[in-house]
Amino acid sequence: MGAESSPKIVIVDESPIRAAILEEGLREAGFTGVVHISEMQSLLTRIYALDPDVILIDLENPSRDVLEQMFQVSRAVRRPIAMFVDQSDSASIQASVDAGVSAYIVDGLKKERIKPILDLCISRFNAFSKLQDELDRTKSALEDRKVIDRAKGILMKLKGMTEDEAYVLLRSTAMREKKKIVEIAQSILTASELLK
Amino acid sequence: MTSPLQIGFIPLIDAAALIVAVDKGFAAAEGLDVTLVREVSWSNVRDKLNIGLFDAAHLLAPVAIASSLGLGHVKVPIAAPFNLGLNGNAITVSPALHAAIMAEIDGDRFDPMVTALALSRVVAARHRSGAEPLTFGMTFPFSTHNYQLRFWMAAGGVDPDEDVRLVVLPPPYMVDSLASGQVDAFCVGAPWNSVAVDIGVGHILHFVSDILVRAAEKVLAVRQNWSEKNPQVVAALIRAAFRAAEFIEQPQNRAEAAYILARPERIGVDADVIQRTLDGRLRISPDGTTRESSRYLLVGREAARPDPVQAAWLYAQMVRWGQTSLSPEALQTAKAVFRPDLYDSALGREEKTAGAPDMIGAFAGPAFDADDIGGHLAAFAITHRKS
Numbered sequence: 001m002g003a004e005s006s007p008k009i010v011i012v013d014e015s016p017i018r019a020a021i022l023e024e025g026l027r028e029a030g031f032t033g034v035v036h037i038s039e040m041q042s043l044l045t046r047i048y049a050l051d052p053d054v055i056l057i058d059l060e061n062p063s064r065d066v067l068e069q070m071f072q073v074s075r076a077v078r079r080p081i082a083m084f085v086d087q088s089d090s091a092s093i094q095a096s097v098d099a100g101v102s103a104y105i106v107d108g109l110k111k112e113r114i115k116p117i118l119d120l121c122i123s124r125f126n127a128f129s130k131l132q133d134e135l136d137r138t139k140s141a142l143e144d145r146k147v148i149d150r151a152k153g154i155l156m157k158l159k160g161m162t163e164d165e166a167y168v169l170l171r172s173t174a175m176r177e178k179k180k181i182v183e184i185a186q187s188i189l190t191a192s193e194l195l196k
Numbered sequence: 197m198t199s200p201l202q203i204g205f206i207p208l209i210d211a212a213a214l215i216v217a218v219d220k221g222f223a224a225a226e227g228l229d230v231t232l233v234r235e236v237s238w239s240n241v242r243d244k245l246n247i248g249l250f251d252a253a254h255l256l257a258p259v260a261i262a263s264s265l266g267l268g269h270v271k272v273p274i275a276a277p278f279n280l281g282l283n284g285n286a287i288t289v290s291p292a293l294h295a296a297i298m299a300e301i302d303g304d305r306f307d308p309m310v311t312a313l314a315l316s317r318v319v320a321a322r323h324r325s326g327a328e329p330l331t332f333g334m335t336f337p338f339s340t341h342n343y344q345l346r347f348w349m350a351a352g353g354v355d356p357d358e359d360v361r362l363v364v365l366p367p368p369y370m371v372d373s374l375a376s377g378q379v380d381a382f383c384v385g386a387p388w389n390s391v392a393v394d395i396g397v398g399h400i401l402h403f404v405s406d407i408l409v410r411a412a413e414k415v416l417a418v419r420q421n422w423s424e425k426n427p428q429v430v431a432a433l434i435r436a437a438f439r440a441a442e443f444i445e446q447p448q449n450r451a452e453a454a455y456i457l458a459r460p461e462r463i464g465v466d467a468d469v470i471q472r473t474l475d476g477r478l479r480i481s482p483d484g485t486t487r488e489s490s491r492y493l494l495v496g497r498e499a500a501r502p503d504p505v506q507a508a509w510l511y512a513q514m515v516r517w518g519q520t521s522l523s524p525e526a527l528q529t530a531k532a533v534f535r536p537d538l539y540d541s542a543l544g545r546e547e548k549t550a551g552a553p554d555m556i557g558a559f560a561g562p563a564f565d566a567d568d569i570g571g572h573l574a575a576f577a578i579t580h581r582k583s
Contacts, residue, residue, distance in 0.1 A: 040369070041373075041376070041378065042378065044363065059236075059237075059240050060236060061236065061237070062236040062237050062366030062368060062369065063237075063366060063369075064236075064237040064239045064240065065237045065238050065239055065335065065336055065364050065365075065366055066363075066364050066365065066366070067239075068238075068239050068268065068336065068337055068364065069336075069337050069363070069364040071268045071337065093243065093246070093247055093270070094247050097243050097244060097247060097249065102239070102243075
């Protein structure tokens, strides 16, 4: 690799969305040589074919252990890699493990050139998990809504209530029993299933 | 109750003492509030233990030593006050390689010298015909699996770095890789050998207890400085794991232990496979042939007390295969990872004197001598010592 050319970066991630977010960030920052691997079969062979300077892998990926053998010199390993972090970088390890990503650097790439890549990677990974959390919350709020709507429907039918009355009954029962409205709604659905 | 503990583990049957200690209430009885965290890679377990996200972990014994020596990663001194298991791995080969080895076999097929010599003839024939070298999967560069495979094949004259390929594969991918022909064989812990046999893509060629009578496999690992600050917690953990191991050792408890371990958030495989493993009764061939060995996986009395001679043997393998060079200081550091003193004091026992002279019991080479690793390694024809 020429000292000034853009380092070749491989992203190993089974999540296409997260990989796309990271890839986009790297390109915006001027790192043009980015390749995404999502298929874990023959991972080492693929990586050798690409011959990258930096490998980024998510920590949910069991294939992280496959990369660890690149530290070794053997028949299977042609170009040994090093971990970016050294003894003095415990803050970097902490930050990247917290974010859920790990970086492997092929020997020869200068440390000051790695830092911006890793920082960017950590911030994109953190942004992705925030997004994921929001998505999960929205999803579960939507699920709750469905359950409550169905419970209201049952109450309206069985007790001849209006929708507002059904909701008030659910809410007051939840308050009395110190439970969530969705839990009361769920028990109504369960009971009505049993009594069918 | 002590402050909550986070303990990492990989879903393998040799995590049994740890999982049963928590799920059967032995840890709570010691006043410990433990959350077990299932992990997907040894690298993750190592890193999370090193930076303190985990207080303790189910860890490959050689990783605990490598971490203390700063090999392959940052140097973080680790203490191993409890040995979770001895042995427990097996070598499984594809039906094609099995047939090739059996065609060359000359003697008892459970004798590892006989199979290693047969393997060397298979390897030589492939070389002559211009076929690709055989590929063997193992779980980590610093793993017993790596050293056991190497020890075995080198005894038959196969150079593990020149004549075949050794590749790291995550345990859950082993069976698929064998089925798809990406690897011809692998060495891995339970339950993956049995899974390969059960679905008909592999034959168990050896239990590792054929190769070494006693091999430290996984340890309960803590950071050394953490153990110094929390001696009571470490002692309580040792006692909880000991009670759990005692429980698992009793044949009448195995069904319950297997049921606990089988749950999806723990090991997540069939309870029947787990129980067969704990009983040392494994199906070794897709045709249903089973083989029994009380030494297949040892949990409890014989296994639990960490033995520094085991740590020295693992260190000697790192030297033999060029992962590090031999130094008396490093040997001392490696041995000091295994902490029988913490084990004895937690259980209120007198310190035992050293056991038999050779606690390893390898099928080939001279008896292991922890005090003369250089001389010991000189007796082996194939080594790749660091120059």
